[in-house]
Amino acid sequence: MSVLGIVTEYNPFHNGHKYHIEKSKEITGCDTVVCVMSGNFIQRGEPALINKFARAEIALQSGVDLVIELPLPYAMSSAEAFGFGAVKILDSIGVVDCISFGSEHGNIDSLISIADILVKEPDEYKAELKRQLSLGLSFPVCRQKGIEYYIKHHLVSEHTVNLSSLLETSNNILGIEYLKALNRLKSAIKPYTIERVANQYNSPVITGDISSATAIRNSIFNIYDEQEQQLCPNTVQAIPDITKTIIEREFKEGRGPININSFEDILLAFLRYVSIEKLGKITGISEGLEYRIKKAADSSGSIDSLLSNICTKRYTRTRLQRILFSLLAGVTKDDMDLFQQDGGPQYARILGFNKRGREILTKIKKNSILPIVTKPVDYKNSCNRLLKRMLEIEAQSTDLYVLGYKNPAFRKSGQEYTQNIVIIN
Numbered sequence: 001m002s003v004l005g006i007v008t009e010y011n012p013f014h015n016g017h018k019y020h021i022e023k024s025k026e027i028t029g030c031d032t033v034v035c036v037m038s039g040n041f042i043q044r045g046e047p048a049l050i051n052k053f054a055r056a057e058i059a060l061q062s063g064v065d066l067v068i069e070l071p072l073p074y075a076m077s078s079a080e081a082f083g084f085g086a087v088k089i090l091d092s093i094g095v096v097d098c099i100s101f102g103s104e105h106g107n108i109d110s111l112i113s114i115a116d117i118l119v120k121e122p123d124e125y126k127a128e129l130k131r132q133l134s135l136g137l138s139f140p141v142c143r144q145k146g147i148e149y150y151i152k153h154h155l156v157s158e159h160t161v162n163l164s165s166l167l168e169t170s171n172n173i174l175g176i177e178y179l180k181a182l183n184r185l186k187s188a189i190k191p192y193t194i195e196r197v198a199n200q201y202n203s204p205v206i207t208g209d210i211s212s213a214t215a216i217r218n219s220i221f222n223i224y225d226e227q228e229q230q231l232c233p234n235t236v237q238a239i240p241d242i243t244k245t246i247i248e249r250e251f252k253e254g255r256g257p258i259n260i261n262s263f264e265d266i267l268l269a270f271l272r273y274v275s276i277e278k279l280g281k282i283t284g285i286s287e288g289l290e291y292r293i294k295k296a297a298d299s300s301g302s303i304d305s306l307l308s309n310i311c312t313k314r315y316t317r318t319r320l321q322r323i324l325f326s327l328l329a330g331v332t333k334d335d336m337d338l339f340q341q342d343g344g345p346q347y348a349r350i351l352g353f354n355k356r357g358r359e360i361l362t363k364i365k366k367n368s369i370l371p372i373v374t375k376p377v378d379y380k381n382s383c384n385r386l387l388k389r390m391l392e393i394e395a396q397s398t399d400l401y402v403l404g405y406k407n408p409a410f411r412k413s414g415q416e417y418t419q420n421i422v423i424i425n
Contacts, residue, residue, distance in 0.1 A: 001031060001032050001359070001360065001363075002028070002029060002030040002031055002032065002097050002098075003030055003032045003033075003034055003095050003096050003097050003098075003360060004024055004025060004028050004030035004032065004033050004034070004096070004097070004098050004099070004100060005033075005034050005035070005036070005090040005096040005098065005099040005100075005189065006020075006021070006024065006033060006034070006035040006036075006064070006099070006100060006101070007035070007036050007037075007070075007083070007086040007087070007090075007099075007101060007174075007178065008035045008036070008037045008038070008059070009037065009038045009042050009043065009048070009213070010037060010055045010058065010059055011038075011042055011048045011049055011055070011213055011217070012049055012050065012055065012058070012213065012216060012217070012239065012243055012247060013055065013058045013059060013062055013239070013240065013242075013243050014210070014211065014213060014216055014238050014239045014240075014243065015209050015210045015211075015238055015239060015240060016102075016196070016197065016210045016211070016212075017062070018062055018063065018240055019197065019210065020100070020102050020194055021033060021062070021063035021064065022063065023194050024100035024192065024194060025063075027100070027192055027194070028097075028098040028100060028190075028192055030097060030098055032065050032066075032356055032357075032360050033063060033064045033065050033066075034064075034065065034066045034067075034068065034090070034093070034095070034096060034357075034360065035059060035064045035066070035067055035068070036068050036069075036070050036086040036089050036090055037052070037055065037056065037059065037067050037068070037069060037070060037351065038052075038069075038070050038075035038076075039052040039069050039070065039071075039072055039075055039394065039397070039398075040052050040072075040397060040398055040401040041072055041075060041076045041325055041329075041397060041401070042075065042076065043075060043076060043077070043079070043082050043322075044318045044321065044322075045076060045318055045319070045320070045321025045322035045323070045324065045325055046259065046260050046321060046325075047258045047259065047260065047262065047263065047325075047401055047404060048258065049217055049220065049247075049256060049257055049258060049259070050246070050247060050250045050255065050256045050257070050258070051250070051255060051256075051401065051402075052069060052351060053351060053352070053419060053421075053422055054246055054247075054249075054250050054255070056351040056352040056422045057246060057352065057422045057424070058240075058242055058243050058246050059352075060352050060353065060354050060357070060422060060424045061242045061354075061424060062240055062242060062243075064357075065353065065354055065356040065357035065360060066350070066352075066353045066354075066357035066360055066361060066364075067350070067351040067352045067353070067357075067422070068089055068093070068348050068349060068350060068351065069349040069350075069351050069394075070082075070085055070086050070089065070345070071085065071345050071346070071347075071349070071390050071393070071394060072329060072331070072393055072394050072397045073085075073283075073331050073335060073336060073339055073390065073393060074086065074344070074345060076322050076325060076326065076329075076331075077283075077322065077336075078139075078319075078322075079140075079173050079174055079177045080177050080180070081336075081340075082174070082177065083174060083177025083178045083180065083181050084177070084180075084181040084184075084344060085344050085345050086178070086181075087099070087178050087181035087182055087185065087187070087189075088181065088185065088343065088344040088345055089345050089348050089370065090189060091182075091185050091187045091189060092345075092348070092368060092369045092370045093348055093364045093367065093368045093370065093372075094363075094364065094366075094367025094368050094369065095360060095363050095364050095367055096189050097189065097190065098189060098190045098191070098192060099178060099182070099189050099190070099191050099192070100191075100192040100193065100194060101171070101174065101175045101178055101191075101192075101193055101194070102171050102175075102193070102194050102195075102196045103169075103171045103172050103175045103193045103194070103195065103196065104169040104170075104171055104172050104195070104196055105166050105169075105172050105175075105193070105195070106193060106194070106195025106196075107193070108191060108192060108193045110166060111166065111172065111175050111176055111179055111193060112179055112191075114147065114166055114167065114176050115176045115177075115179035115180045115183060116183070117147060117150065117151075118143075118147075118176065118180055119180050119183045119184060122150060122154070124149075124150050124153065124154055125146050125147065125149070125150040126146075128145065128146040128149040128150065129142055129143060129145075129146035132145045132146055136312075136313055136314055137313050137314060138313060138314050138315070138316055138319075139314075140167070140173070141313075143167065144167040144168065147167060171196060175193055178191065179191055197210055205218075206219050206234055206235070206237070206238055208237070208238070209237055209238060210238065211238040215238070216235060216238050216239065217259075219232065219234055219235040219238075220235055220247075220257055221257060221259060230248060231244055231247065231248060253407060253410070254405055254406040254407020254409070254410060255405050255406075255407065255410055256405070256406075258401070258404040258405070260303055260321065261303060262403075262404035263303075263325075263328070263400070263403070263404060264302060264303045266328070266400075266403065267303065267306070267324055267328065268297060268300065268301075268303075268306065270327065270328060271293065271294065271297035271306075271324075271327075272297050272298060274327065276290055276291065276294060279293060279294065279327065281332045281333055281334070282323060282326050282327045282331065282332060282333070283323075283326050283331050283332060283333050283335065283336045284319060284322055284323040284326060285323060285333075289310075289315060289323075292310055293310055293320075293323075295309075296309035296310045307320055307321070325397075325400075328396075328397075328400050329393055329396050329397040329400065330392075330393060330396055331393055335389065335393070338386060338389075339386060339390065342386050345370065345390070346370070346371070346384065346386050346387040346390045347370050347371045347372070347373045347379070347387055347390070347391075348364070348368060348370045348371070348372050348373065349373045349376065349394075350372065350373065350374045350421055351421055351422060352421050352422025352423065352424070353421075353422075353423065353424070354423075354424040354425070355424075355425060358423075371384075371387065373391075374421060376391055376394070376395070376416055376417050377417040377418075379391055380417065391416075394416055395414070395416035395417065398415055398416040399413040399414070399415070399416070402415060
């Protein structure tokens with residue numbers, strides 16, 4: 001049994017994801033798929049459209065055999081931490097042979113070249129990065145300029161001149177972070193990439209059978225027929241039938257759709273009452289940003305106005321959203337420092353599996369260097385304080401997430417410890 005690893009959010013699972021799974025199995029020759037999936041909050045600092053168990057259920061009926069959760073401190077972090085956390089889990093469970101990810105570029109060798117530079121961090125690159133950061137630009141922009149400078153002055157050849165442009169698009173960036181993580185972990189997992197088809201990751205408009213998750217979410221929030229409780233035909237063309245079925249089920253039961261606006265009042269209230277000292281300890285906050293956030297919270301009446309009043313060239317909307325939800329989940333700088341010092345994710349939390357997934361889970365339990373968590377309640381009082389802390393953060397984030405449900409019956413706290421994993425027979 002050969003095993004393919006995939007890092008996902010499936011927010012929601014669409015035809016492009018289905019294509020990626022099928023094409024990845026074809027080019028790698030793997031017959032089993034394990035995915036590490038973000039939980040109730042995603043990397044751009046937003047709540048997922050539907051909860052993690054519903055998304056795992058869709059995945060398990062769409063080509064994935066086992067779903068493992070990426071813990072929130074990594075799921076809602078920078079591309080570097082996100083990529084490291086996910087790859088660390090895939091590497092640690094001891095059964096994954098290959099990893100496949102989508103990219104705009106589609107050439108693994110070029111992406112590896114960029115990853116190698118970023119891992120080695122030549123002095124010339126670091127000096128230019130520091131210079132660019134002093135100009136007050138965001139880190140991703142400064143990193144690209146640093147890479148561009150280094151390649152232009154130290155690696156000039158017909159094969160490297162345009163490499164820096166690979167850092168302009170979202171999936172290339174994430175792919176490079178996966179490759180960096182494999183390098184740093186000295187992992188034996190072999191990487192592959194599949195070129196994205198149809199529109200780009202952040203494209204806001206549905207363009208046909210294969211469209212971006214951003215476009216699909218926009219269509220759902222703007223056109224969903226609440227009276228008929230059905231997705232519109234424009235949305236349906238871009239998703240598999242099982243995605244449509246489960247999304248409509250979740251919406252009918254009052255567990256969605258959820259977006260950042262579902263937590264507008266909670267966020268504004270929390271920001272107005274939290275102390276400057278506590279805010280300053282939250283992961284992602286630096287250079288006095290806590291004062292800017294507090295001032296904006298007092299003068300803003302909506303999430304959009306809040307973010308507009310805080311955003312700068314250095315602090316993008318995505319970064320700020322991650323900070324805001326990290327505050328609500330209680331993720332501090334100290335938490336992240338300790339997790340990183342101890343190697344990253346503290347466990348592999350199983351969200352669900354099918355028949356083939358059950359077989360691979362048996363092997364994982366024999367090979368994994370991380371604890372395999374199927375019942376979080378069993379680890380609630382773990383003597384491993386970092387594992388316990390990571391689960392506490394996950395439980396708090398779930399307690400927050402369910403407040404976004406329209407149906408009050410599903411808003412009870414403690415669901416992280418009572419929800420059964422998804423089993424597809």
